[in-house]
Amino acid sequence: xxxxxxxxxxxxxxxxxxxxxxxxxxxxxxxxxxxxxxxxxxxxxxxxxxxxxxxxxxxxxxxxxxxxxxxxxxxxxxxxxxxxxxxxxxxxxxxxxxxxxxxxxxxxxxxxxxxxxxxxxxxxxxxxxxxxxxxxxxxxxxxxxxxxxxxxxxxxxxxxxxxxxxxxxxxxxxxxxxxxxxxxxxxxxxxxxxxxxxxxxxxxxxxxxxxxxxxxxxxxxxxxxxxxxxxxxxxxxxxxxxxxxxxxxxxxxxxxxxxxxxxxxxxxxxxxxxxxxxxxxxxxxxxxxxxxxxxxxxxxxxxxxxxxxxxxxxxxxxxxxxxxxxxxxxxxxxxxxxxxxxxxxxxxxxxxxxxxxxxxxxxxxxxxxxxxxxxxxxxxxxxxxxxxxxxxxxxxxxxxxxxxxxxxxxxxxxxxxxxxxxxxxxxxxxxxxxxxxxxxxxxxxxxxxx
Numbered sequence: 109x110x111x112x113x114x115x116x117x118x119x120x121x122x123x124x125x126x127x128x129x130x131x132x133x134x135x136x137x138x139x140x141x142x143x144x145x146x147x148x149x150x151x152x153x154x155x156x157x158x159x160x161x162x163x164x165x166x167x168x169x170x171x172x173x174x175x176x177x178x179x180x181x182x183x184x185x186x187x188x189x190x191x192x193x194x195x196x197x198x199x200x201x202x203x204x205x206x207x208x209x210x211x212x213x214x215x216x217x218x219x220x221x222x223x224x225x226x227x228x229x230x231x232x233x234x235x236x237x238x239x240x241x242x243x244x245x246x247x248x249x250x251x252x253x254x255x256x257x258x259x260x261x262x263x264x265x266x267x268x269x270x271x272x273x274x275x276x277x278x279x280x281x282x283x284x285x286x287x288x289x290x291x292x293x294x295x296x297x298x299x300x301x302x303x304x305x306x307x308x309x310x311x312x313x314x315x316x317x318x319x320x321x322x323x324x325x326x327x328x329x330x331x332x333x334x335x336x337x338x339x340x341x342x343x344x345x346x347x348x349x350x351x352x353x354x355x356x357x358x359x360x361x362x363x364x365x366x367x368x369x370x371x372x373x374x375x376x377x378x379x380x381x382x383x384x385x386x387x388x389x390x391x392x393x394x395x396x397x398x399x400x401x402x403x404x405x406x407x408x409x410x411x412x413x414x415x416x417x418x419x420x421x422x423x424x425x426x427x428x429x430x431x432x433x434x435x436x437x438x439x440x441x442x443x444x445x446x447x448x449x450x451x452x453x454x455x456x457x458x459x460x461x462x463x464x465x466x467x468x469x470x471x472x473x474x475x476x477x478x479x480x481x482x483x484x485x486x487x488x489x490x491x492x493x494x495x496x497x498x499x500x501x502x503x504x505x506x507x508x509x510x511x512x513x514x515x516x517x518x519x520x521x522x523x524x525x526x527x528x529x530x531x532x533x534x535x536x537x538x539x540x541x542x543x544x545x546x547x548x549x550x551x552x553x554x555x556x557x558x
Contacts, residue, residue, distance in 0.1 A: 112263040112303075112340070114166035115206065119173040121149025121190035123228035123251025126236075127180035130244075141244065142184050143234040146251045149227030150174030150190030156215035160198040163263055174225070177251060180233040190227055197261060200344065202440065204260040212259070214440060216266065216344070224259060228252030262340060264440070265303060267319035269428050270345035270381075272371070274324065274363050277351040278388040280304065281415045283320045286425055291320060303341050308425055316432060319345065326366050343376045346435040347428055351388045352402070352410070354395035360387075360402045377438045382431040385410040386424060391417050 124146025131139025152174050172195055178187030203212040203222060213222030231249035238245055271279045280291035287306030304320040321342050342348070350367060352360045364385075371378040387399040391414040403410055411427070413420040 111163045111167050114163040114261045115169045115258060116166050116261060117169065117171045117256070117258045118152045118225045119171065119256040120151050120225035120227040120254035121174040121176040122254045123147070123149045123230040124177035124179040124187035125250050126231035126233035126248035127182060128234045128246060128248045129182035131183070141234045141238050142182055143248055144180035144182070144185045144187065145233045145236065146180045146230030146249075147177030147187030147189040148230045149177045149251070149254045150192045151223060151227040152193045152195065152225040154195050154197055154201070154203060154213065154215060154222050154224055156199040156201065156218055156220045157196045158199050158218045160196060162198065163201070163261055166261060169258075174227060174254070176254075177228070177230050179251075180231070180248070184233075184235055187230060189230075192227075195224075198263055200264050200266045202262050202264060204262065206258040206260050211440070225255040225257070228254045264344050265305060265319055265341045266317065267305060267341070267345050268316040268432055269308075269318045269347045269349055270342040271318060271320045271349045271351065272324055272342065272367055273351035273388075274353070274358070274367065275322070276357075277353045277363075278413070278415055279320045279322065279351055282349075282351065282386075282388065282413065282421070283318055285415050285418065286421050287318060289320075308428075310425055310429060314429055316428065318349075324367055324370060326370070339370075339374045339376075339378070342371075342378055343438070343440050346381060346438065347431045348378075348381050348383045349386055349424065349428065350383050351386045351413070353389050354387050354398045354402070355389040355392040356394060356398065360398060361405050364402075364406065376440065381438060382435055384424060384427050384431070386413050386420075387411065388413045388415070390414040390420070 126146050127143035129141070129143045131142040133139070152172055172193060174193040175190035177190045180187045197215060199215060199218055199220075201215045203215070203224060204210065205212055212224065215222060229252045231251040234245045234248045237247055271283060273279050280293045283289050283291055283304055283306045284293065286308045289304055289306030291304040291306075303322065306318050306320075307315055308318055309315045319341055321339070324339070348371075350364070352364050354360060368379065385408055387395070387402065387410040389395060390399065390412045399410060399412060411420055411424050413424065415421075
């Protein structure tokens, strides 16, 4: 069963969160931060395959999702990278964004690969935030969310020559005559319900692919009947063979103008393709007179064709070969539109990773004031937020909740001294205690000597 259009939902993997941890073992008391980074999420790719010819597996709008990235772990272990999802589609499939109708990719060659949804980036662990100013970072970065949206898949068959015409013009019969195709033919209109492909071989060894495009009636370009479903298959053709029946059941001139108008109204540059005008069913009585009147009215010269008597098909194939050698590749409908380019610029008020600490010599109003960081980094507009292990550290002012460590930094053993640098608080307390003991002993010695 030929399914040439389907709607699918794709979701790329989320990036793994960074980890917050510190090294603790029997040989290392203060090992420092060792939280690893999160893994990147998997992406969704589409690849073209020649051995497929239908979008039947996607008829129920499935969800195509890639694997999420793993979370970071302690001991600087990064999270597992999510596996990419590779979706195989028939060669000739185009991928369209359902939101704005933008053409994402045209898979017109075997093995051609296109990225549909990019996986989220993994977050940074607290080990990556370590610096000379920030010895004990208790922050980590959340992983980026993956993309999720709906795509339209349309199959446009790969053919060099397209056969067009009103119903019962002899398109399927002509395809069976010049190739080994076995298209259904009958003495009633609309006997062909799906496009048929055939390969024509010439005497000089050349060959090309023909496509029978059924269902073209007046109003087909506006969605009447099945015209729009089949006109898309004509977009990849480079030459059109236009069949007009001379059996007397309809006006040939009106039939020709109807098809030309539908090709022009549909778009996709179909009317610009080289056309071979063929007068079919020439074995019917009176067909020769109708062909002569048809050529005089249009000022054109049509090729006579009689599929019953097998006459005229070789001249048509020879003309197709001649035009194919000169015809260029025409762009698809919607191809060449300007693509939206996303630009990421830093914000003027880029958030900083504030570091709150006690500084001797300052008043209470200066405590907790933001200090500059040497390892600040600019963040993209859509960068994920930072995760903190403590929503409000003990001792931090309520008005500055979540902005830094506050007085807890001093209680954790770090003290900033002007002109000296960073010293261990316990060492300082021991030194002050020893000095006090020496003063007491000196006082006792002076009292004894006096």
